[in-house]
Amino acid sequence: MKLDNAFGIHEQALKLRTHRAEVLAGNIANADTPGYKARDFDFHKQLQQQLPAGETMRTTSPRHIQPNSGPVSASELFYRIPSQPSLDGNTVDSQLEHTAYAANAMEYQASLRFLSGGIKKLMTAIKG
Amino acid sequence: MSMFKIFDTAASGMSAQSLRLNLVASNMANVDSVSSSIDQTYRARQPVFSAMLNQLNPNASAVGVQMKGVVESQAPLVMEYAPEHSMANADGYIYRPNVNMVEEMANMISASRSYESNVEVINTAKQLLAATLKLGE
Numbered sequence: 001m002k003l004d005n006a007f008g009i010h011e012q013a014l015k016l017r018t019h020r021a022e023v024l025a026g027n028i029a030n031a032d033t034p035g036y037k038a039r040d041f042d043f044h045k046q047l048q049q050q051l052p053a054g055e056t057m058r059t060t061s062p063r064h065i066q067p068n069s070g071p072v073s074a075s076e077l078f079y080r081i082p083s084q085p086s087l088d089g090n091t092v093d094s095q096l097e098h099t100a101y102a103a104n105a106m107e108y109q110a111s112l113r114f115l116s117g118g119i120k121k122l123m124t125a126i127k128g
Numbered sequence: 129m130s131m132f133k134i135f136d137t138a139a140s141g142m143s144a145q146s147l148r149l150n151l152v153a154s155n156m157a158n159v160d161s162v163s164s165s166i167d168q169t170y171r172a173r174q175p176v177f178s179a180m181l182n183q184l185n186p187n188a189s190a191v192g193v194q195m196k197g198v199v200e201s202q203a204p205l206v207m208e209y210a211p212e213h214s215m216a217n218a219d220g221y222i223y224r225p226n227v228n229m230v231e232e233m234a235n236m237i238s239a240s241r242s243y244e245s246n247v248e249v250i251n252t253a254k255q256l257l258a259a260t261l262k263l264g265e
Contacts, residue, residue, distance in 0.1 A: 109256070
């Protein structure tokens with residue numbers, strides 16, 4: 001068992017959840033900003049991209065491009081399609097954003113539970 | 129830790145909404161501030177919000193709210209013929225502010241709701257951070 005991936009998918013998931021909470025908080029804060037377009041990203045797709053590959057790509061020059069593993073870039077963010085567009089061009093649906101934010105918070109806590117379990121497991125292995 | 133950015137974002141939303149509430153209070157307080165000339169009459173004030181785009185990092189996804197400024201309503205003032213009024217001008221007219229009380233009430237409710245939702249966001253983020261700090265205990 002490698003310690004690097006002792007926590008499995010949950011480490012990346014937690015990072016992405018934090019990022020998604022950030023994006024949704026931005027949407028909620030801009031609920032009254034004229035022309036603001038609500039944004040979100042495809043969690044599943046991003047998680048697949050962030051997962052460490054079996055072997056990292058070998059580079060022979062510092063200018064070679066590594067696969068994307070940083071935070072989600074703005075180009076990966078999608079704009080929501082409004083169900084009830086408002087006159088000022090704002091596409092934030094407060095209810096929808098709140099639900100998404102709450103669900104994201106619950107999932108964040110679930111990831112935390114999994115991580116906590118992983119840590120406890122390791123502690124048991126160390127202390128016996 | 130990027131969870132802290134949520135606090136900044138929600139705080140910018142809260143300060144924008146509190147400016148809006150402040151202006152509503154100012155408009156409502158001055159609804160009866162009559163004057164004798166067009167230039168000196170109070171006009172309804174409204175805030176202008178815009179999304180705060182991060183200049184240093186165009187890829188940043190957390191977008192706060194910034195206040196672009198305050199504009200005065202261009203709606204016509206209410207001119208009233210009241211020659212017995214102490215503020216009446218030479219022709220016997222007084223000018224009332226162009227504050228629409230119904231609009232202001234709706235504005236106030238909307239602002240306070242938006243403020244509350246930002247508080248909600250901060251509370252949830254705070255709980256998540258506290259849970260993260262307890263990780264592994």
